[in-house]
Ligand SMILES: Nc1ncnc2c1ncn2[C@@H]1O[C@H](COP(=O)(O)OP(=O)(O)O)[C@@H](O)[C@H]1O
């Protein structure tokens with residue numbers, strides 16, 4: 001860890017694991033979840049900044065997905081409290097969490113196979129009175145809203161290059177297209193915070209560039225984004241803030257270039273990939289921001305590598 | 316041997332009240348399984364609840380027809396809550412186990428000798444049809460043509476039963492084209508995804524369970540209207556007959572359960588008549604006519620196996636839907 005005091009406009013005081021944010025949208029305290037003897041999540045304190053793009057990174061099994069599940073009500077923690085926009089979310093069921101504006105996607109895509117792409121999208125919309133069993137019987141009561149959300153869905157599908165698939169079954173889409181559909185569907189509700197679990201996994205590299213643009217646009221539209229990603233180009237290129245988890249704990253956080261040069265992070269994250277540049281490990285095609293990437297290239301201190309290799313072997 | 320008679324009675328089954336009851340019960344599990352993905356293996360239980368909740372108040376408290384029907388609907392709603400509250404938060408298979416067991420419990424409870432004064436015990440209940448026949452709008456006489464010639468009372472029970480079937484189908488059609496139906500079908504595909512989009516999955520599953528259960532209970536009423544209540548009719552075989560009809564016609568379709576029920580009922584009568592006919596004409600000599608009742612189920616089983624192999628989506632189902640491994 002660096003000796004000099006690190007500061008950042010998003011942060012009050014010093015930058016470091018669990019640091020206080022100027023305007024946090026999510027605050028979590030003492031959140032733990034154990035599976036058998038394994039402590040999958042053990043987060044003492046973490047704050048997610050508002051109207052920023054935050055990347056949650058860490059090696060496989062670090063507990064990122066479990067932490068997502070806990071925050072969104074899909075899993076119950078052993079201990080802990082957390083809040084969203086100042087309201088406690090402990091013991092709030094998943095659908096209520098989503099209604100409050102905290103919408104997530106899944107690492108293993110959950111497209112609704114035997115519904116059309118458009119129907120998938122419409123399901124993401126809110127305030128459709130026809131979703132009530134009695135109102136549903138009288139079409140004039142919901143036709144207007146249906147037209148509005150259909151227009152919105154088509155606009156989003158167009159942006160995600162899925163419009164021509166609109167009447168196909170979602171099951172006929174490729175894995176990458178399903179990822180895109182899931183993300184587009186989550187956007188139908190205009191979430192306050194969107195949480196994406198590995199949004200780039202399996203997406204055609206030719207599309208990733210435009211997807212990065214979409215994510216940045218979400219922030220421009222006033223949304224906050226929290227995403228889990230292994231694609232370091234994406235992390236480096238679009239995130240304002242990076243939180244690193246390892247073995248359930250938050251081990252580092254900070255702005256992307258700083259975090260990715262942090263030897264502790266490289267140690268925790270890279271393991272066997274110690275000789276690879278963090279920016280190149282995923283083999284994605286170089287994104288347009290090549291100069292940025294170049295300046296931020298991580299140089300891995302060779303003296304730490306032996307220990308990492310051993311740790312990786314132990315697992 | 317009168318072959319014409321065999322075909323006549325099989326054709327007559329097409330419109331019989333029992334077929335209407337089968338169709339309505341199949342529409343019910345169509346809502347459960349075809350649209351919402353709920354595994355209800357206790358539809359016979361819903362039918363029994365519907366029948367007894369209709370008949371008992373009619374006999375004991377002289378309920379008028381409308382009140383007895385409401386009692387039947389109300390009882391099935393209660394039964395659906397009883398089954399749904401503990402299981403709908405759990406994985407799909409829990410509902411399957413609980414429904415199959417509960418249907419058996421219902422059957423054993425009504426057969427208990429201690430309750431004979433109320434439920435009639437093992438011999439069931441009869442003599443409750445007067446409130447229904449009193450409302451018969453048709454004048455005495457004979458109606459229809461060919462195999463479908465009915466007395467006024469026979470016509471009335473058929474019109475009543477099939478009207479309920481048509482109403483239920485319209486209701487299902489209206490619901491399934493609506494956003495409510497979209498949520499329910501989404502739950503069938505992946506309930507966590509639907510949850511993540513802010514829908515109260517538990518409430519929707521409960522609504523679907525109740526709706527299909529109410530159809531089951533009304534089916535139970537149609538089933539007993541022209542005759543009596545026999546507890547032995549509500550064994551698991553009945554549930555599996557209804558499942559067969561649903562899958563035969565196509566699970567997530569409007570016409571599937573109706574046509575499935577018609578085909579099944581006709582096949583059941585036709586195969587029985589044909590086998591008995593062939594035995595009495597000494598063409599089949601290796602089985603007795605008492606064994607014929609069992610043999611027809613073996614034949615129907617084989618026909619259904621072929622159907623499932625060659626047309627797994629049912630008659631009205633969409634082949635494309637099945638070509639995905641979802
Ligand atoms: N349902 C579960 N049952 C048992 N262990 C689990 C379960 N879910 C996750 N784990 C374990 O918790 C740890 C964290 O997993 P996960 O959150 O999926 O990691 P990540 O998303 O960071 O790759 C892993 O060791 C994983 O095996």
Ligand SMILES: [Mg+2]
Pocket residue numbers: 064065066107
């Ligand atoms: Mg994960």
